[in-house]
Amino acid sequence: MRAVDDLELIQPPPAPSRPLPPTEPVVDEPMVLNIGPHHPSTHGVLRVVAQLDGERIVSATPDIGYLHTGIEKTFEGKTYVKGTTLAPRMSYLSPIHNNLAYVLAVEKLLDVEVPERATVVRVILAELDRMASHLVYLGIHALDLGASSLMLYTFRERESILDLMEMTGGARMFPSYIRPGGLAMDLPEGFEAAVGEILDRMPSAIDEYETLLTKNPFWRERTMGVARLSAEDAIAFGATGWLLRAAGIAYDLRKAVPYCGYESYDFEVPVRHEADAYARYLVRVAEIREAVKIARQALSRLPGGAWMTSDRKVAPPPKQELADSMEAVIHHFKLWTEGFKPAPGEAYVGVEAPRGELGMYVVSDGSGRPWRVHMRSPSFTQLQALETMVKGGLLADLVTGVANLDPVLGEVDR
Amino acid sequence: MAFGREALRGMGITIRRFYSTYRHGLNLQPSAAGDLPAPAEARNTKVPAGMPTRVGGLATVQYPEQKLPVPERFRYIPFLVYDEEPDHERADFDGVRCTACGICAKVCPPQCIWIVQGKGEDGKARPVSSEFYIDASICMSCGFCAEYCPFDAIKMDHDYEFSSYERHESWVFDLQELLHPVAYHAALHPSDYAREAAEERAKAEARAAKEAAKAAKAAAAAGGEAG
Numbered sequence: 001m002r003a004v005d006d007l008e009l010i011q012p013p014p015a016p017s018r019p020l021p022p023t024e025p026v027v028d029e030p031m032v033l034n035i036g037p038h039h040p041s042t043h044g045v046l047r048v049v050a051q052l053d054g055e056r057i058v059s060a061t062p063d064i065g066y067l068h069t070g071i072e073k074t075f076e077g078k079t080y081v082k083g084t085t086l087a088p089r090m091s092y093l094s095p096i097h098n099n100l101a102y103v104l105a106v107e108k109l110l111d112v113e114v115p116e117r118a119t120v121v122r123v124i125l126a127e128l129d130r131m132a133s134h135l136v137y138l139g140i141h142a143l144d145l146g147a148s149s150l151m152l153y154t155f156r157e158r159e160s161i162l163d164l165m166e167m168t169g170g171a172r173m174f175p176s177y178i179r180p181g182g183l184a185m186d187l188p189e190g191f192e193a194a195v196g197e198i199l200d201r202m203p204s205a206i207d208e209y210e211t212l213l214t215k216n217p218f219w220r221e222r223t224m225g226v227a228r229l230s231a232e233d234a235i236a237f238g239a240t241g242w243l244l245r246a247a248g249i250a251y252d253l254r255k256a257v258p259y260c261g262y263e264s265y266d267f268e269v270p271v272r273h274e275a276d277a278y279a280r281y282l283v284r285v286a287e288i289r290e291a292v293k294i295a296r297q298a299l300s301r302l303p304g305g306a307w308m309t310s311d312r313k314v315a316p317p318p319k320q321e322l323a324d325s326m327e328a329v330i331h332h333f334k335l336w337t338e339g340f341k342p343a344p345g346e347a348y349v350g351v352e353a354p355r356g357e358l359g360m361y362v363v364s365d366g367s368g369r370p371w372r373v374h375m376r377s378p379s380f381t382q383l384q385a386l387e388t389m390v391k392g393g394l395l396a397d398l399v400t401g402v403a404n405l406d407p408v409l410g411e412v413d414r
Numbered sequence: 415m416a417f418g419r420e421a422l423r424g425m426g427i428t429i430r431r432f433y434s435t436y437r438h439g440l441n442l443q444p445s446a447a448g449d450l451p452a453p454a455e456a457r458n459t460k461v462p463a464g465m466p467t468r469v470g471g472l473a474t475v476q477y478p479e480q481k482l483p484v485p486e487r488f489r490y491i492p493f494l495v496y497d498e499e500p501d502h503e504r505a506d507f508d509g510v511r512c513t514a515c516g517i518c519a520k521v522c523p524p525q526c527i528w529i530v531q532g533k534g535e536d537g538k539a540r541p542v543s544s545e546f547y548i549d550a551s552i553c554m555s556c557g558f559c560a561e562y563c564p565f566d567a568i569k570m571d572h573d574y575e576f577s578s579y580e581r582h583e584s585w586v587f588d589l590q591e592l593l594h595p596v597a598y599h600a601a602l603h604p605s606d607y608a609r610e611a612a613e614e615r616a617k618a619e620a621r622a623a624k625e626a627a628k629a630a631k632a633a634a635a636a637g638g639e640a641g
Contacts, residue, residue: 319613
């Protein structure tokens with residue numbers, strides 16, 4: 001008998017004899033809009049849960065974790081040298097800086113001397129990496145706001161930088177060229193000429209981008225006064241890099257805590273005070289120009305000589321020795337199958353990555369593998385500032401906010 | 415007034431760039447990639463040393479008819495080298511340089527290499543692999559195997575075109591698929607090959623000098639006895 005009752009329950013209701021009264025518009029309840037995780041303007045798999053009151057943003061909460069890879073845990077099962085292939089893979093826009101931060105932390109644990117040539121090459125590659133990352137930011141930011149042609153031009157210059165990476169380290173994105181103790185191999189023939197060619201081209205290319213954007217009324221309209229983040233808020237959120245510099249604080253790790261001999265290079269830290277999206281754009285363009293300056297100085301002082309430390313506890317024996325000496329072969333096998341073993345301890349090294357302070361924290365328990373590797377990634381720290389930046393603004397400005405933060409989701413989720 | 419002028423200036427750049435690619439389309443100016451080899455020669459066996467440097471016109475190429483050259487250090491997946499004219503040490507193993515020491519499998523970060531050491535008829539281990547597999551779907555193209563091989567037996571290939579409709583059988587390469595003659599390696603990596611050849615020569619010279627010294631000593635000893 002119950003079944004019959006159930007059947008009756010799902011009978012369609014009788015048609016109303018007269019039309020229903022019009023529903024009253026709900027005005028006191030904000031609309032929830034999911035942006036992402038697969039929206040082209042979210043720069044990877046980022047989901048932003050936005051509450052809207054009409055066109056105004058009431059709240060915007062980033063929901064992360066879609067790109068979780070467990071890469072920090074993976075480090076614990078790999079030797080220190082294998083870690084150099086993992087670290088760059090966390091950031092697909094600034095892989096050299098990730099590689100560099102990890103290697104510097106491991107070198108701090110090992111307390112190993114790095115040859116001058118390797119240090120200068122690291123500076124050149126890091127600055128080229130900064131240029132490539134900023135070029136992606138510029139092109140994609142403009143594309144998000146509807147200026148599609150700039151992306152074609154920035155990617156043209158970025159392509160030649162990636163070609164150089166491929167020529168130097170064998171891969172465009174993840175060369176893993178920087179190793180504990182120095183570099184994986186010596187520079188290829190024609191490296192100086194290829195870098196010089198890129199550096200010569202870059203200033204006129206930046207002029208071209210600036211002609212397209214800096215004074216463009218539409219670009220100014222979309223970015224000026226948008227996505228503001230005051231200096232107090234930026235510090236409270238732990239933001240670094242260009243978010244601070246666009247808010248009037250000249251904080252740059254290359255000046256504050258120099259690494260790789262940055263204290264000996266002559267360069268400016270560009271600062272603006274408006275703390276909006278337009279100021280950040282100007283800061284980043286100026287940073288590309290400074291990066292060209294630093295790379296040129298580094299290129300002019302590139303010394304010859306060894307590119308890998310002579311410390312046999314870290315560096316492998318040269319290949320020609322393997323043919324003659326049985327001891328060298330045994331050492332080679334032992335070094336690469338078990339890995340070198342730093343003394344127990346911990347090390348933290350921060351570098352000024354294109355997005356801010358990128359820190360690597362490595363703990364050694366005295367074995368051939370790190371006990372723990374943790375990364376302080378600028379994208380993760382700064383993403384939480386999104387809501388403060390876009391609250392009360394228009395929905396269209398949320399796109400400016402996300403594009404302006406320029407998050408790399410591989411770094412955020414890890 | 416200023417409002418329109420800045421927007422128009424930006425548009426001028428776009429139009430100029432558009433026109434330059436259009437002219438390039440009519441073959442009036444060189445391409446960004448330089449003069450690429452004809453499709454038939456564009457295989458990876460013939461790799462120019464330098465990278466394209468010219469800019470202007472089109473930045474794209476008509477793949478797969480045209481292909482950008484890859485630099486010598488470019489790495490995709492590993493292959494194994496065998497000598498067609500092996501020296502006395504490897505003559506018994508068809509010139510295959512790999513001695514099945516297994517260092518490549520140990521340094522491989524994603525662990526995509528599987529080796530089985532060869533055994534003779536008497537059951538004794540021989541310095542050669544009887545089975546060698548590389549799972550290309552796992553390989554992360556880091557090149558550690560080639561870098562740390564003490565025998566220059568494994569090198570990184572430049573051929574990146576092996577997409578398939580399934581990812582299990584056709585992406586697990588076995589020994590026969592992985593073996594390439596030394597000429598293939600020499601064409602891909604000319605400077606690396608030159609280093610190997612120089613080392614080989616130095617080794618041969620040292621051996622010859624040692625033998626000459628031994629012979630001289632023996633002759634001197636014989637002369638001493640005679641005297």
